[in-house]
Amino acid sequence: MSDTITKEQIFKPENIVYKKTDLMTDNVLSYCPGCGHGTTHRILMEVIDEMGLQSETIGIAPVGCSVLAYDFMNVDMQQAAHGRAPALATAIKRLLPNKTVFSYQGDGDLAAIGTAETIHACNRGENFTTIFINNGIYGMTGGQMAPTTLEGMKSSTSPYGREWHAMGHPLKMTELVARLPGTYYVTRQAVHTPAAVRKAKKAIRKAIELQQQKVGMTFVEVVSNCNSGWKMTPVNANKWMVENMFPFYPLGDIKVDGKLVKEV
Amino acid sequence: MGKELRLMKGNEAFAEAVIRAGADGYFGYPITPQSEVMEYLMAEKPHERTGMVVLQAESEVASINMLYGGAACGKKVLTSSSSPGISLMQEGISYLAGSELPCLIMDAMRGGPGLGTIQPGQADYFQLTKGGGHGDYNLIVIAPSSVQEMYDYVEISFDLAFKYRNPVVVLTDGAIGQMMEKVYIGDQKPRLTEEEIREKYPWATLGKTPDRERNIITSLDLDPYRQERHNLHLQKKFKEIEENEVRYEELNCEDADFIIVAYGTSARISQKAMDIGREKGLKIGIFRPITLWPFPKKEIRALSEKVKGILTVEMSAGQMVEDVRLHASEKIPVEHYGRMGGVIPTPNEIVEVIENLFVKG
Numbered sequence: 001m002s003d004t005i006t007k008e009q010i011f012k013p014e015n016i017v018y019k020k021t022d023l024m025t026d027n028v029l030s031y032c033p034g035c036g037h038g039t040t041h042r043i044l045m046e047v048i049d050e051m052g053l054q055s056e057t058i059g060i061a062p063v064g065c066s067v068l069a070y071d072f073m074n075v076d077m078q079q080a081a082h083g084r085a086p087a088l089a090t091a092i093k094r095l096l097p098n099k100t101v102f103s104y105q106g107d108g109d110l111a112a113i114g115t116a117e118t119i120h121a122c123n124r125g126e127n128f129t130t131i132f133i134n135n136g137i138y139g140m141t142g143g144q145m146a147p148t149t150l151e152g153m154k155s156s157t158s159p160y161g162r163e164w165h166a167m168g169h170p171l172k173m174t175e176l177v178a179r180l181p182g183t184y185y186v187t188r189q190a191v192h193t194p195a196a197v198r199k200a201k202k203a204i205r206k207a208i209e210l211q212q213q214k215v216g217m218t219f220v221e222v223v224s225n226c227n228s229g230w231k232m233t234p235v236n237a238n239k240w241m242v243e244n245m246f247p248f249y250p251l252g253d254i255k256v257d258g259k260l261v262k263e264v
Numbered sequence: 265m266g267k268e269l270r271l272m273k274g275n276e277a278f279a280e281a282v283i284r285a286g287a288d289g290y291f292g293y294p295i296t297p298q299s300e301v302m303e304y305l306m307a308e309k310p311h312e313r314t315g316m317v318v319l320q321a322e323s324e325v326a327s328i329n330m331l332y333g334g335a336a337c338g339k340k341v342l343t344s345s346s347s348p349g350i351s352l353m354q355e356g357i358s359y360l361a362g363s364e365l366p367c368l369i370m371d372a373m374r375g376g377p378g379l380g381t382i383q384p385g386q387a388d389y390f391q392l393t394k395g396g397g398h399g400d401y402n403l404i405v406i407a408p409s410s411v412q413e414m415y416d417y418v419e420i421s422f423d424l425a426f427k428y429r430n431p432v433v434v435l436t437d438g439a440i441g442q443m444m445e446k447v448y449i450g451d452q453k454p455r456l457t458e459e460e461i462r463e464k465y466p467w468a469t470l471g472k473t474p475d476r477e478r479n480i481i482t483s484l485d486l487d488p489y490r491q492e493r494h495n496l497h498l499q500k501k502f503k504e505i506e507e508n509e510v511r512y513e514e515l516n517c518e519d520a521d522f523i524i525v526a527y528g529t530s531a532r533i534s535q536k537a538m539d540i541g542r543e544k545g546l547k548i549g550i551f552r553p554i555t556l557w558p559f560p561k562k563e564i565r566a567l568s569e570k571v572k573g574i575l576t577v578e579m580s581a582g583q584m585v586e587d588v589r590l591h592a593s594e595k596i597p598v599e600h601y602g603r604m605g606g607v608i609p610t611p612n613e614i615v616e617v618i619e620n621l622f623v624k625g
Contacts, residue, residue: 054472055471055473057471057472058337058471061482068484070478070480074472075478076469077479077480077481077482078332078336078481078482079480079483080332081355081359084356087329087332088330088333090326091291091319091330091333091334092334094319094334095334095337096470099471116326117325117326120321
């Protein structure tokens with residue numbers, strides 16, 4: 001009797017401890033190694049899978065690094081013009097109120113060019129879920145300053161650091177939408193540690209569950225790193241994020257059950 | 265033609281036709297001279313009549329992108345606006361064309377450029393028949409010239425939009441939108457159910473079922489050869505539309521010496537000019553393109569070989585005249601007469617222009 005186990009034995013369902021959800025395709029992710037997009041994609045798709053909602057889900061990809069989200073998420077997807085995902089999602093949800101609809105947007109898309117669409121969709125209390133990836137930079141176009149870029153933070157269009165007299169203040173979009181009566185659940189999460197990933201997944205699950213109840217906008221910000229845009233190693237980028245991004249963009253729920261739980 | 269007769273504004277007839285065509289959603293933003301469309305729809309409570317959604321968006325930019333979201337689900341969606349609003353929508357229209365999404369866009373043109381005026385104009389011809397947004401694409405552009413046609417072309421436009429998976433524009437102007445005429449109303453068509461949409465439009469994003477791959481609606485393809493193939497596919501489709509969907513009307517063209525080419529309000533006024541001219545012994549005929557794109561090229565060519573001169577009448581500095589000149593015989597003069605800034609030409613002015621250009625000259 002051998003004490004090594006065979007492949008077949010390992011593959012037995014009772015031995016499986018982790019399996020990639022079928023709602024992620026086998027396409028190789030286009031994101032930089034260490035980027036938070038991949039993890040956020042996965043936990044979002046796990047939630048849709050665990051809730052059995054694949055056949056009822058329509059997702060919106062933005063313009064930005066996640067423009068190709070539809071290559072990786074195995075659900076029906078639409079690709080929106082820059083910043084317009086909330087307008088698409090609004091129409092889909094109005095025309096098909098029982099579907100599960102999410103928009104997946106970065107900070108340039110959601111907090112700069114799409115500010116009007118974001119605020120008005122939130123204010124109307126549209127019943128879809130916004131997943132907002134905030135890494136403080138335009139990753140796709142090569143690391144330019146974003147509306148969320150921290151003061152003093154360097155980018156290719158603020159090479160000496162963001163200086164608010166000339167370049168404006170970083171915009172806390174999540175706090176802003178939390179103040180609107182149309183938002184029901186607003187939270188800020190991260191995916192840089194296993195504990196944070198578990199929390200973020202729970203938040204996404206809660207948002208999608210609330211969407212079924214048609215209570216208004218559910219809004220999940222994920223503060224993420226951009227190691228290539230920030231010009232750091234993934235490890236250093238996460239460290240920098242914890243030390244610099246989190247103090248300005250503190251993690252945790254901002255609005256629960258339609259009530260602010262944090263001063264904004 | 266329907267049985268029920270009503271007295272309606274062009275904008276109202278359009279709105280009633282939309283409900284009766286079984287539209288699923290209207291998304292718009294107020295702008296003169298077409299705000300009656302959304303006002304009429306809101307007052308009619310189409311949600312109670314047919315289940316149709318009507319939503320006032322925060323901007324024209326949002327409303328055209330709402331069309332994108334709805335159209336990508338195979339829903340019959342539309343918006344209406346006027347010239348400055350249409351300029352704002354051009355990005356979204358380019359995305360709709362690139363992603364091959366059917367939808368209806370009504371433009372009640374006013375004078376420009378810029379904020380221009382709220383009075384009628386016809387200076388959006390270029391921005392709608394030549395693309396307008398970025399990239400190589402065409403829109404099917406239909407120009408009604410009566411309140412009845414404002415009603416009738418709604419259903420036809422939706423059919424064309426879905427037949428070719430392409431946006432269709434009903435291009436009218438402030439005068440037709442605001443004027444009242446009698447109009448025959450047709451029967452109520454049912455809206456499609458989700459099952460019917462899944463069957464008729466298998467590309468629609470209604471949720472991935474186990475029997476098919478996920479549906480993706482996008483205009484993006486970063487592979488240049490695939491993107492070129494997509495463009496070639498679009499061009500093939502546009503050629504097919506040019507071959508099959510040309511519509512026009514001819515009035516007294518058989519014995520005409522002079523032809524007025526005009527659409528919309530200008531065509532209505534030109535009819536009166538034709539009558540006045542004929543009383544004076546001028547054999548005037550009217551050629552009215554109903555589809556501005558596809559443009560009736562062959563018909564213009566054939567007609568130009570039989571007549572002594574062509575005059576286009578437009579409420580612009582001369583936009584459609586470029587297409588007429590491109591296709592008419594070089595042997596005859598093709599001239600333009602236009603008023604701008606919201607000024608509507610009078611029939612007598614037009615007759616005088618014809619006399620001066622073609623008779624006295």
